[in-house]
């Protein structure tokens with residue numbers, strides 16, 4: 147079963163942006179997750195997506211999601227185009243992540259979806275600090291993080307399931323802005 151934070155009963159309200167809807171993940175998303183996130187150019191830039199990826203593995207992953215993990219499917223005009231989410235850290239901060247299917251790259255969708263996620267984290271989520279991390283060779287993600295206003299914190303390394311190895315990473319952080327107080331009132 148999908149865990150509480152991700153498949154809530156009743157379903158939590160979708161997050162809406164100008165062009166996107168971020169809704170709870172469903173088992174029915176597994177085939178599209180496998181197809182889009184299973185693309186080598188997507189999987190190799192993430193820590194946890196294996197390669198090759200399958201519908202069965204996508205469902206298995208959904209089953210592992212814990213209450214400290216939050217994942218939303220990104221829809222554009224009712225079509226599944228990617229996913230965003232966070233994992234809550236022990237210190238009260240959260241690490242965000244995102245991927246967008248290759249056919250939709252370069253249209254600003256990651257920035258739009260991740261901006262909505264950041265806003266959600268600072269308002270509904272109540273986090274005071276967010277972190278984010280990308281592999282050093284991921285210039286597109288670096289640009290997205292910069293556009294979101296994150297500041298680089300450290301260089302490190304992380305395991306990549308798809309590439310089956312440890313690779314250099316860059317980490318970033320963003321503190322909750324004072325304006326989040328106003329977001330809270332309008333969220």
Ligand SMILES: CC(C)(COP(=O)(O)OP(=O)(O)OC[C@H]1O[C@@H](n2cnc3c(N)ncnc32)[C@H](O)[C@@H]1OP(=O)(O)O)[C@@H](O)C(=O)NCCC(=O)NCCS
Nearest residue numbers: 188191245246251252253254255256257280285286287289
């Ligand atoms: C990273 C990713 C999410 C970006 O998705 P996207 O919807 O194309 O992102 P956006 O269109 O919002 O923004 C991409 C930005 O990166 C820039 N960019 C893209 N490729 C680039 C490259 N090779 N070098 C430098 N900048 C690049 C774009 O020009 C754009 O910046 P701009 O708005 O200033 O022109 C997508 O490529 C992806 O899913 N990659 C694989 C998974 C992944 O990397 N996830 C993040 C893990 S940390």
